[in-house]
Amino acid sequence: MDKKQVIKHLESIAVHLELKGENAFKISAYRKAAQALERDDRSLNEIEDIGSLSGVGKGTKAVIEEFIANEETETLNQLKRDVPEGLIPLLNVQGLGGKKLSRLYHELGVTDEASLRAASENGDIEALSGFGKKSVEKIIKALDEQGTRPERLPIASVIPTYEALVSELDQLEDIERYAIAGSFRRLREDVKDLDFIIATNQAESVANQLVNLSGVKEVEAKGETKVTVVVTGEWDMSVDFRLVEPDAFVTTLHHFTGSKDHNVEMRRLAKEQGYKISEYGIEHVETGEVETFTTEEAFFERLGLTFIPPELRETGEEVEMTMPNLISIDDVQGDLHMHTTWSDGAQSLEEMVVKAREFGYHFMAVTDHSKYLQVANGLNEERLRKQRTMIDEMNAKYDDIHIFAGVEMDILPDGSLDFDDDMLAELDFVIASIHSSFNQDEETIMTRLVNAIQNPYVDMIAHPTGRLIGKRSGYPVNVEQFIEQAVEHDTIIELNANPNRLDLTWSWLKVAQERGAKIAINTDAHNYQMLNDMATGIQAARKGWIEPETVVNTWSVEAIQQFLTKKKGEASER
DNA sequence: GCCGTTTTCGGCCCGACTGTTTTCAGTCG
Missing domain, CATH: 3.30.210.10 (DNA polymerase, thumb domain)
Incomplete structure (x- = not known):
C-alpha cells in the first residue's frame, strides 16, 4: 500500500460525491486531504499520525486508515452502489457537472454515454426544468466530438501555433501590451488551449482583428472582454483572448x-x-x-x-515557500549535446560551431551517434578519430569557444557499451543513451543504465527515460534508483531540452537536485533551429526549482575540464 | 468534511458566462 493508492482512493470518493450532487465543500475536503498527502514529502509509513496533516480531519483520517487496513472503504463501496460507473466519464462533457448529471440520473435514468445520448435525442432532457434546447444541442455536440482529438495536446505540437500567433499579434493595432497566460506559460507538458491576455482601450477594434487572424477556423465567442477562436495546426485548438483595460492587465x-x-x-x-x-x-x-x-x-x-x-x-x-535562485537562460554558457552531418544532423561541424558562437556560448560538445545506430549513420572508431582531428582544427581556428570532442554512444540491448574503454579514453565528453529495445522489463533496462553510469568514462546519460511526450512513454526506468546511481558515480543527468522530450521531467529533476545530482540541459540539436530549444529546457528546469549551481552548462570551460579530468583519473585508477 | 490568536458555528476563492429563468443555479477557469 503506498501513498498514490490512498490519494487515488480519496479522489475517487470526491468524484463519486460530485456525481451524487453532494455539498461542494464536502467534496473539496476529500480533495484537500488527498492534496495534503501528496504535498507531504514523507512516505505513508513515515507519517506517524495522518490526522496531524492540515486538511485531514476526523472523517478523512478514518477513511484513510480503513483503506490502509482493508484496501477498500465502506464509504466508497456505498458510493459505488449509489452512483453508476458509467456516469464518471460523463463529467468530462462540457457543460455537465455533478449536479446536472445527478439530476439526469435520478430523473431520467441516465447511467452512461449511450443513455445520455438517447435521452438527448428523444426530448427527455429538453423537457426537464433547468434544461433547454441549447443544453441538449451542446451535449450532443460534445458527445460527437469526444475522441476526435486528445484532451490535452503535447507542448511541442502547440509551440508552432503559439509562435505563429505571437508574430501576428505583434502587428495588430490598438494593443498596449499582451502576454501568454495559462498552463502554456507555466510550461505544463501538455495543454488544453492557449490563453492570451491583451491590454487595450479599444476592445471592439481588437476583437474584430482577432477573429480575422490567419489560421482561425471558427469563432466560438466574441464579446467585449473575451474572444474565443479555434485555430488550425497539427491539431485544431481553441485560443482564448481576454481583453482588459490596461490597469487590470x-x-x-x-x-x-x-x-x-x-x-x-x-x-x-x-x-x-x-x-x-x-x-x-x-x-x-x-x-x-x-x-x-x-x-x-x-x-x-x-x-x-x-x-x-x-x-x-x-x-x-x-x-x-522561500523562492529559490532559479536558473535563467542568461546563465547558460554552452550546449553539451548536438549532432552534425557526420551522423544524422543537418549542419556541418563548422556550421554548428559558428552558430554556437552566435549564441554567445563559451563551449559546446559535438556528440554524434555511435556505430550501433546505423540508421543515423553512427560513427565507428575510425571516423570518430577523424572527426576529432577536425574538432582540433576548429579549436585552433576559433579562440572564443571550446569544442569538446564527444559522442552519443549507444547502450546496447545486452547492457554493453558501443565502444571499449580505450576508445572512450580518447574522447573529451562521453554521453551514453538508449535507442533500442524499449520493451525490455524494468530490471533489464536498469541493468543497462547502471552499467553505463558505473563506467567512469561515461560522463552523462542522455534523455534518461526515452519518452516522447504524448506519443510514447519510453522504456521502464526506476528513476529513484537511477538518480541514486548517478549521484554515487558522479555521472551527469541530462535534461533534454527538446520539447518533445523534456527528459528527465521536472518533478524528477527536483528530486535529483535535492539528492545532489549534477544536471546538464542540452538541446540534442540536429539542426540550427533546434539549438533554440535551450529556452524551453531552461523553463522546464525552472519548473523543477533548479538552481544554476546544479547545472553543468552554467560552469566555465575550466570547471568542466576539471570535472572531466577528475572522472578520467578515477577511470585510470581502476 | 475541515477549521479556529476575532469564531466550536458558519464560513470555506472569485467572477464571468450560459441558459435558463424573471432573479438564479450550475459550470468553468
Whole structure:
C-alpha cells in the first residue's frame, strides 16, 4: 500500500460525491486531504499520525486508515452502489457537472454515454426544468466530438501555433501590451488551449482583428472582454483572448496564469490580510478601494511575497515557500549535446560551431551517434578519430569557444557499451543513451543504465527515460534508483531540452537536485533551429526549482575540464 | 468534511458566462 493508492482512493470518493450532487465543500475536503498527502514529502509509513496533516480531519483520517487496513472503504463501496460507473466519464462533457448529471440520473435514468445520448435525442432532457434546447444541442455536440482529438495536446505540437500567433499579434493595432497566460506559460507538458491576455482601450477594434487572424477556423465567442477562436495546426485548438483595460492587465494575467490551486492559496492569503483578489485588482475589504499594478512583481509584493515565477505556480504550496535562485537562460554558457552531418544532423561541424558562437556560448560538445545506430549513420572508431582531428582544427581556428570532442554512444540491448574503454579514453565528453529495445522489463533496462553510469568514462546519460511526450512513454526506468546511481558515480543527468522530450521531467529533476545530482540541459540539436530549444529546457528546469549551481552548462570551460579530468583519473585508477 | 490568536458555528476563492429563468443555479477557469 503506498501513498498514490490512498490519494487515488480519496479522489475517487470526491468524484463519486460530485456525481451524487453532494455539498461542494464536502467534496473539496476529500480533495484537500488527498492534496495534503501528496504535498507531504514523507512516505505513508513515515507519517506517524495522518490526522496531524492540515486538511485531514476526523472523517478523512478514518477513511484513510480503513483503506490502509482493508484496501477498500465502506464509504466508497456505498458510493459505488449509489452512483453508476458509467456516469464518471460523463463529467468530462462540457457543460455537465455533478449536479446536472445527478439530476439526469435520478430523473431520467441516465447511467452512461449511450443513455445520455438517447435521452438527448428523444426530448427527455429538453423537457426537464433547468434544461433547454441549447443544453441538449451542446451535449450532443460534445458527445460527437469526444475522441476526435486528445484532451490535452503535447507542448511541442502547440509551440508552432503559439509562435505563429505571437508574430501576428505583434502587428495588430490598438494593443498596449499582451502576454501568454495559462498552463502554456507555466510550461505544463501538455495543454488544453492557449490563453492570451491583451491590454487595450479599444476592445471592439481588437476583437474584430482577432477573429480575422490567419489560421482561425471558427469563432466560438466574441464579446467585449473575451474572444474565443479555434485555430488550425497539427491539431485544431481553441485560443482564448481576454481583453482588459490596461490597469487590470497584471492582475488578469496572474489570474489566468493560475494554476487554480495557486490562485486559491493566493486568495486565502490575501483574505487573511484583509484583501480580496480578483482579476481586476486587489480590493481593500474595509474601504472597498481596488488597487492595480504595473508589474507582477509589485502585485506579489503588495501581499508581502517575492515574485513567484509562473513555472512554480502549481500546487499552491509555493506561496508559503522561500523562492529559490532559479536558473535563467542568461546563465547558460554552452550546449553539451548536438549532432552534425557526420551522423544524422543537418549542419556541418563548422556550421554548428559558428552558430554556437552566435549564441554567445563559451563551449559546446559535438556528440554524434555511435556505430550501433546505423540508421543515423553512427560513427565507428575510425571516423570518430577523424572527426576529432577536425574538432582540433576548429579549436585552433576559433579562440572564443571550446569544442569538446564527444559522442552519443549507444547502450546496447545486452547492457554493453558501443565502444571499449580505450576508445572512450580518447574522447573529451562521453554521453551514453538508449535507442533500442524499449520493451525490455524494468530490471533489464536498469541493468543497462547502471552499467553505463558505473563506467567512469561515461560522463552523462542522455534523455534518461526515452519518452516522447504524448506519443510514447519510453522504456521502464526506476528513476529513484537511477538518480541514486548517478549521484554515487558522479555521472551527469541530462535534461533534454527538446520539447518533445523534456527528459528527465521536472518533478524528477527536483528530486535529483535535492539528492545532489549534477544536471546538464542540452538541446540534442540536429539542426540550427533546434539549438533554440535551450529556452524551453531552461523553463522546464525552472519548473523543477533548479538552481544554476546544479547545472553543468552554467560552469566555465575550466570547471568542466576539471570535472572531466577528475572522472578520467578515477577511470585510470581502476 | 475541515477549521479556529476575532469564531466550536458558519464560513470555506472569485467572477464571468450560459441558459435558463424573471432573479438564479450550475459550470468553468
